[in-house]
Every structure is written in C-alpha cells, then in structure tokens.
Amino acid sequence: MASLRGTQQPELSKKLYKIIKTENHVIGAHEAAARERVGVARQLSEWGEATEDETISEVSDKLGVLMAEIAEQEDLYAQALEDYRGVLKQIRNTESSVQPSRDHKAKISDEIAKLKYKEPQSTKIVQLEQELVRAEAQSLVAEAQLTNITRQKFKEAYDHHFAATIERAEKQIILAKHARRLLNLVDDTPVVPGDLHPPFAGTEEARQVLNDAEDDLRNYELHVEPIHSNSGNLGVGAMPGAPTGGIGAAPVQDTTQYRDNVGTVEDGRYAESSVQGTDAGSQPPYPVSEAERLEQQQATEQITQPQPTAFQHVA
C-alpha cells in the first residue's frame, strides 16, 4: 500500500490520481480567494472610516461584513470540494487494488505460453492452468467490484460537487443582493465647494439590511433535484447484496446526503488516511470479515450531525 502515497501510481489509477491532484489546486485557489476577500472586507471598512465621511464610513463597514460572509461561503465551498475529493479517492483506491489481479492473470498466461514453447511436456503447465482458472475467477470479481464502486462513487462524488456549487452560489446571491441595498443608502448628489452632504439618515436601515441577510442565511435550505441510486444494496465486498427492504420495497434510493457530509467536513478535514482502508472499495477481492468490521465502523461515523450555518461576522 506504500505506493499509494507516492507518485508511482498503478497504471489503472493514474488518470484519477491526476484529477485528485488538480482538484487540490482548485481547492487551494478558492481558499486563497476567500482569504484575500476577507482582507479586502477589512480594508474597505478601514478606508471608509478614514474618509471621515459618516455615510461612506457606515455603509463601507456594513458592506465589509457582508463581503466577509461571502468570503466565508467561498471557504465552505472549498471544504465541500475537499469532501468530494475524498469520494474520488475511494474510486482511485479501488482502481489501485484491482491492478494486481490483472497483473497476476497476465503473468500466469505469459508463463504458460513460454512453457508450452520451451518445454511442451512439462507437468508444470497443468498446475499453471489450474492457477489461471483461479486467477480468472479472482479477476472477474475484481472487475465487478471496480465497475460497481466506480459508478456508485462517481455519482456520489459529483452529486456533492455540484450541490456545493449551487449552495455557494445561492448563498452568495443572498448576500450580494443585500449588499446592493446598502449602496442605495449613499446619497451621491454632488455638492458645491463649502457645502456638506446632509447627515447620514440610513443607520437604522443599514442595520436592518444586516439583520435581513443574517435571517435569510439562517433560513436557507438547499433544494436540488435528487440523484437517484440503485446501489443501495451494494453489500460487503462491493457485490450486489440481499434486498434489505423486503417485498415491495423500492430499490431506488436518493444518494443526496450532501448536507450530512458538509457536517462531517466542518468537524475537520477529510483526511486522506481516514479514507484509505475504511471503505469497501479499497478491499481486495478476498474474504471479507475485516471489510465487514470496517464497513460497520464507517456507517457509525456517518451519523455525525451537520453544523447549522451561522452568520458569524455580525457583532
């Protein structure tokens, strides 16, 4: 398993390895955008104060609050991408674990061909042919596991991915619309030299804008078309399991568990080490008692509740 952490990936998992790596750069870029955006928000408030114009000072300070919250949503988006990236790793681990059984089968076939050419009477040929039958059986299992895991996790990964895109977008729209309300509190009627703008009359309304934004964000719920899955009875060893719902139970389930997963992410980064080995997808096509134990453990971990989204920047 040591090669999984290095750059030497089995041929089968090289392409997904690249995606996982590039996605890490995407995440870093969104994190940087969030970090710098918070900087602009703070600097905007400081600039407004320094103008000694009460109107600009009040409005820029409140704009800064909303802008910092937009940055917070950008950062949560990056965290959700990290979660999706964890699901891609489950496919990659399965790909890596299937490679040896392909190699093993090919190696035995090669040996048989060589022996038949060099020592056609060798008794070892019969022995190798028996071994090949076993290797082919093992390989059939491995390939079925690969396609089962790939399809299930592919849907799950991009379900999360695009749900996160929609959630970031919808929340940032809420915040940007309230920010635009603040701008209309600035009276930009030009003054002649020596005249002053009238005193700022929008203090109460500006405060109300922040309250409204906070309320809207607190009441926000993600509504997306569910992604349907038939993999619900995918059992231990990534093989079709027994129907769990009894007669008449619909086999189609929605895999959209995005909110639960966001909750898990908020508790800490989806560490690579916690993914490897804890999922049925990374199990080799061998007896499954250990896999059973781990799958049960994973099911327990998924009960973790999501954290409610809170508008933290309003004093």
Added chain:
Amino acid sequence: MASLRGTQQPELSKKLYKIIKTENHVIGAHEAAARERVGVARQLSEWGEATEDETISEVSDKLGVLMAEIAEQEDLYAQALEDYRGVLKQIRNTESSVQPSRDHKAKISDEIAKLKYKEPQSTKIVQLEQELVRAEAQSLVAEAQLTNITRQKFKEAYDHHFAATIERAEKQIILAKHARRLLNLVDDTPVVPGDLHPPFAGTEEARQVLNDAEDDLRNYELHVEPIHSNSGNLGVGAMPGAPTGGIGAAPVQDTTQYRDNVGTVEDGRYAESSVQGTDAGSQPPYPVSEAERLEQQQATEQITQPQPTAFQHVA
C-alpha cells in the same frame, strides 16, 4: 504623478491603494481556480474514456463540458472584478490629487505662524495671508471634488462588484443543475462477477442536456435591483453641473451599467494606464479645458457594445 505607480502613496490614498492591491490577489485566485478547473474538466473526460465503461465515458465527457463552462464563468467573474478595480482606481487618483492642496494650505498656515512669531512686522505676512485665502478656496474645491467623486464612484464600483457576484452565481447554478441531470443517466445497479451493465441508453438525453444548458445560458439576463444615482449631472471638474434634462426631468438615474462594462472588459483588460488621467476624478482643481476633452473621449469609449455570452465548449 510618478509616485502613483510606486509604493509611495500620498497619505490620503494609502488605504484605497491597499484595497486595490489585495483585490488584485483575489482576482489572481479566481483566475487560478478557473484555470485549474478547466484542467479537471479535461482530465475527467480522459479518465472516463480510459475506464472503457461506455456509460462513464459518455457522462464524464459531457460533465467535463459543463465543468469547463463553469470555469469560464469563474474567469469572466475575475475580469469583471478587474473592471470594478478600475473604478476604485478613479477614487484613489482623486485622493492622490487632493493631497497637494491640503499640504499647500497647511504649509502656508505654518509659514504665517512662524513669521508672526519671529518677525511680526514683516510685510510678507500680508502677502502670505492673501495666498492662504487662495489656497483655502482651492482646497474647498478639491474637498468637494473628493466627496463628489468618492460617493459616485463608490456606488458605481460596488454596483459592478455585486452584480458580477450575482451573475457568476446564477450562471453557475444553471450549469450545475444541468450537470446533475447527467448524473441520473448513470445506472449504478451493482453487477455480479461476469455480468455486464446494460449498454448506455442515455446518449441522446445527454446531448439534450448540453443543448438545454447552452440555451439557458444564451437566454440568461441579469436582473438586479438598480442602484440609484443623483450624480447624473456631475459635470466637468467633479462639480454639480447644469440639469441636462430640462424642466420636469427626473434627476435620479440608474447607474447600473454593468452589462455594458462587461462588454468593455471582454475587449481587453481594463488597463491601469487607461484609467489614469482620462477621468474627471483625477483632474486637479484647475481650469478644465483638457478635462473636457478627455471626458468627451471617455464618453465615446463607453458606447462599446457588450459581447453576447456564448457556450463555446460544445462542439
């Protein structure tokens, strides 16, 4: 004017200079996110092909197309931020140009105070006091220009900024929702060893998803609450101008010209050099014949039409 390009900013424009600098980092981060996201889109399509699973191959290829378009929207957002940044520079340039008149007034006051202490009978005092009256008049004009330009351009800048936030979000929601439709074309019913998934039946539907996404994006229009402005008659020299609409014309105008500006941005980057000196905001409080010429030139440039948004990645 050489100091405007260096790190030595006049005290008055230091804080805005910082915002403009940090905003450049934000823009760079969103550009990087867009670039890397395009990379993931391409790698996703390549991975899908390599799985030799027709379903995964078709769906991942189409997902890649939508993902590349999401990246394109991220990049357009970065360009729109560049545009908003150009408006901030107009405020900064005005701040920089007002600094000398503040300094000049303070210097004369100082000289008078010193002379009155050292040589109370000096005839130079009368001369300096006359100069101070002129400096105060100039300073009053400069401060009026500063507040007029600041309020007008502040509203304009953040009008653009938050309109761009909303536009990126709404377009990415469109694309992400269509991407989720594609996921439902993947049948993830588990297979037993030796069995194959049925052939992919969603080719036509997958193509339709891309067509729908393209149509939705083509028909997209940004609808935001307009930002109202009373600065419509802000004339040459950043002073209140004569009403242009005649009797009964409403003075309130909407400054929301976001779409026009996006069009300008698409023609090329909002270069710093093109901002400096072409706006009334950066004019010193002196005779305005040159300013008049430049303002007219700028008005002509703004006629540039926006480019229609096209869904370029669909073959």
